[in-house]
Amino acid sequence: MNNDVTLPAPRDEVPHDGAAAGPGEVLLIATGLTKHFPILAGFPFKRRVGAVQAVDGVDLTVRAGESFGLVGESGCGKSTTGRLLTRLLEPTSGRITYRGQDITHASRKQLAPVRSEIQMIFQDPYSSLNPRQTVGKIIAGPMEINGINPPGGHEQRVRELLDIVGLNPEHFNRFPHEFSGGQRQRIGVARALALQPRLIVADEPVSALDVSIQAQVVNLLQRLQREMGIAFLFIAHDLAVVRHFSQRVAVMYLGKVVETGDRTSIYTRPRHPYTHALLSAVPEATPGGESAPHERIRLAGDVPSPVHPPSGCRFRTRCWKAQDECAAEEPPLVRIEGNAEGHLTACHFPEEPTTAARGKDVILDPALRGLEGEE
Numbered sequence: 001m002n003n004d005v006t007l008p009a010p011r012d013e014v015p016h017d018g019a020a021a022g023p024g025e026v027l028l029i030a031t032g033l034t035k036h037f038p039i040l041a042g043f044p045f046k047r048r049v050g051a052v053q054a055v056d057g058v059d060l061t062v063r064a065g066e067s068f069g070l071v072g073e074s075g076c077g078k079s080t081t082g083r084l085l086t087r088l089l090e091p092t093s094g095r096i097t098y099r100g101q102d103i104t105h106a107s108r109k110q111l112a113p114v115r116s117e118i119q120m121i122f123q124d125p126y127s128s129l130n131p132r133q134t135v136g137k138i139i140a141g142p143m144e145i146n147g148i149n150p151p152g153g154h155e156q157r158v159r160e161l162l163d164i165v166g167l168n169p170e171h172f173n174r175f176p177h178e179f180s181g182g183q184r185q186r187i188g189v190a191r192a193l194a195l196q197p198r199l200i201v202a203d204e205p206v207s208a209l210d211v212s213i214q215a216q217v218v219n220l221l222q223r224l225q226r227e228m229g230i231a232f233l234f235i236a237h238d239l240a241v242v243r244h245f246s247q248r249v250a251v252m253y254l255g256k257v258v259e260t261g262d263r264t265s266i267y268t269r270p271r272h273p274y275t276h277a278l279l280s281a282v283p284e285a286t287p288g289g290e291s292a293p294h295e296r297i298r299l300a301g302d303v304p305s306p307v308h309p310p311s312g313c314r315f316r317t318r319c320w321k322a323q324d325e326c327a328a329e330e331p332p333l334v335r336i337e338g339n340a341e342g343h344l345t346a347c348h349f350p351e352e353p354t355t356a357a358r359g360k361d362v363i364l365d366p367a368l369r370g371l372e373g374e375e
Contacts, residue, residue: 025064027199027231028085028118033058033094035080039307053306054080056255057094059333060233062199067225067232069246069263071239071278075303077255078235079123082201085233086120087111098199116146119192123204125184129176135162135187136172142194161190165220182213189220199231206241218245239282243267248342251275254303254314257333261343269353271336271345274315277362279355293357300364313348320362321349 036051055077062068070078083089085096087103096104098114106114119142122128129138139161140154150157159169165186176184185205192200202221206214218241225232236242242249243263250260251274259272270276280297299318304310312330316322325348333346338353 024066026061027064027099028060028062029095029097030058030060030081030085031095031097033060033081033084033096034092035077035084035089036092050307053255053309055084056309058252058255058257060085060250060257060260062231062233064198064231065225065229066248067222067234067246069242069249070233070235070252071237071242071249072252073303074237075306076252077306078237078252079203081252082120082203082233082235086118086201087114088120112146116142116148116195117198119195119197119200121185121188121192121200121202121205124208125181125188126208128188129184131176134173134175135179138176138187139191139194142191146195148195157194158190161193162187164193164224165190166216180213181209182217185209185217186220189217189224193224193228196228197230199233201233201235203235204237205234207236207238214241221245239267239278251278254309255306256314256346258315258346259344260333261340265340265343268355269338269340269343270355271339271343271350271353272315272347273319273321273351276351276355294355295358296361296363298361298363298365300366313346318364320364321351323349 033055034057035055036053038048039050039052041047041049058077058081060068060070060081070081072078080089084091087096087106091104094104095102098118101114103111103114133141136155136158139158143150143154143157155172159172162169162171167183167186167190171179176187179187188205205221206217209217221232221234222245224230232245234242234245246263248260248262249266250257251266251272252258253274259266259270259275266275267279270279276295277297277299280295301318304314304317310317311327313319313322313326316326319326329348331346331348333344335341335343336345336347336350339345
């Protein structure tokens with residue numbers, strides 16, 4: 001197994017429109033992206049009685065060669081957003097632009113040249129690989145579908161990709177069940193690299209893996225991103241992993257982006273109360289000494305149902321700063337006073353830009369408050 005290999009130059013085989021995007025140039029833009037899943041009732045389920053508002057008005061920009069993190073609790077719409085951006089799901093409304101081309105409702109034929117440039121790594125390596133196909137067939141599949149014939153043939157290219165992701169090229173004819181979870185995810189990474197994409201959407205690629213294996217896969221993705229210049233949309237609920245991997249971060253809550261900015265600004269100077277709550281739950285430890293005390297926030301209850309989200313600010317039902325204005329008016333995602341350039345927050349009453357320990361902990365959970373003897 002070789003972990004220090006020379007990666008191939010960006011592809012010339014895959015046709016596309018226009019010149020290659022340079023580092024920092026805008027690659028993908030999502031504006032007002034919305035996805036509502038209808039709730040049907042009656043027989044034979046033809047009457048619409050509501051909708052699950054999984055994603056509701058998301059704005060995102062991903063630049064060429066950058067790593068962009070998307071974080072939030074389970075059920076906030078992260079994975080749905082990733083599937084919308086790769087056009088695995090049809091948006092209800094909004095707009096998706098890839099390298100200047102509107103692909104929001106593009107047909108299968110129109111999407112053909114774009115499909116090869118936007119690939120996805122799925123969360124569960126146990127279900128994302130066809131158990132009836134060999135590793136060679138799985139990785140070569142995208143090339144065969146897109147009619148790409150690399151120099152040396154498909155088998156040679158697959159063996160190169162296996163070497164790139166740290167697997168033995170001689171395992172070309174093995175089946176997925178013969179590999180561990182971490183190795184299966186590497187196979188998924190190799191499949192995503194088969195067409196030499198410009199953007200990879202990684203949907204919680206390490207959450208199903210052992211902690212000891214997570215770092216190896218994240219380091220692999222970082223190396224690929226750095227050496228091949230691939231842009232990543234890294235979806236995760238683990239803030240420590242996102243901080244290690246991503247240059248810019250967006251925080252989602254109940255289908256909406258509530259805060260976005262560069263990594264340093266989000267992790268050291270958060271302004272939205274929900275971002276403060278997320279960061280307060282991240283364990284911190286300093287080798288050789290005690291870490292500085294940081295704020296302690298414990299929220300009450302679960303995320304509200306996306307079928308009937310709260311009016312105004314969707315976080316207000318769990319927020320310690322909520323007032324009447326929060327219920328009456330939805331806060332816009334804008335730059336507020338004290339924020340760095342590009343740091344946007346959607347809050348009427350933003351928090352102070354610090355994660356230092358508060359004078360008094362915010363504990364909204366009644367059970368925890370009673371356990372700790374607080375009134």
